[in-house]
Amino acid sequence: MKYQIKGEPMPVVICHLNEGETVICESGAMSWMSPNMEMQTSGGGAGKMFGRMFSGESMFQNRYSARNGAGMIAFASKFPGAPRASR
Numbered sequence: 001m002k003y004q005i006k007g008e009p010m011p012v013v014i015c016h017l018n019e020g021e022t023v024i025c026e027s028g029a030m031s032w033m034s035p036n037m038e039m040q041t042s043g044g045g046a047g048k049m050f051g052r053m054f055s056g057e058s059m060f061q062n063r064y065s066a067r068n069g070a071g072m073i074a075f076a077s078k079f080p081g082a083p084r085a086s087r
Contacts, residue, residue: 009080017066017074025075027060033073036064 001024003015012031015023027041030049064073 008082010054010077011081012074012076015066016073017071019066019069019071022063022065023073024061024063027062029075030062030064031074031076033064034071036068037064037071037073038067039063040065 001015001017001019003013004014005011017023017037041060042063064071
């Protein structure tokens with residue numbers, strides 16, 4: 001997987017996945033994706049779901065996998081900011 005961080009003040013992370021690669025994220029985090037990305041939603045069991053709920057995270061997680069070739073998925077920030085410069 002390769003990724004890019006673009007934009008200010010509301011940055012977006014664009015991930016380029018090879019076929020078969022998977023990324024896991026919180027429900028509602030995805031902004032846009034290529035048509036060949038497959039999504040699966042899971043809770044991971046009652047204990048894990050309640051643990052995430054009490055920590056302020058979403059109870060559900062989404063798994064996005066690239067199928068039939070390379071895929072692209074983007075996650076937008078909910079907060080303004082800028083990427084840090086390399087030192």
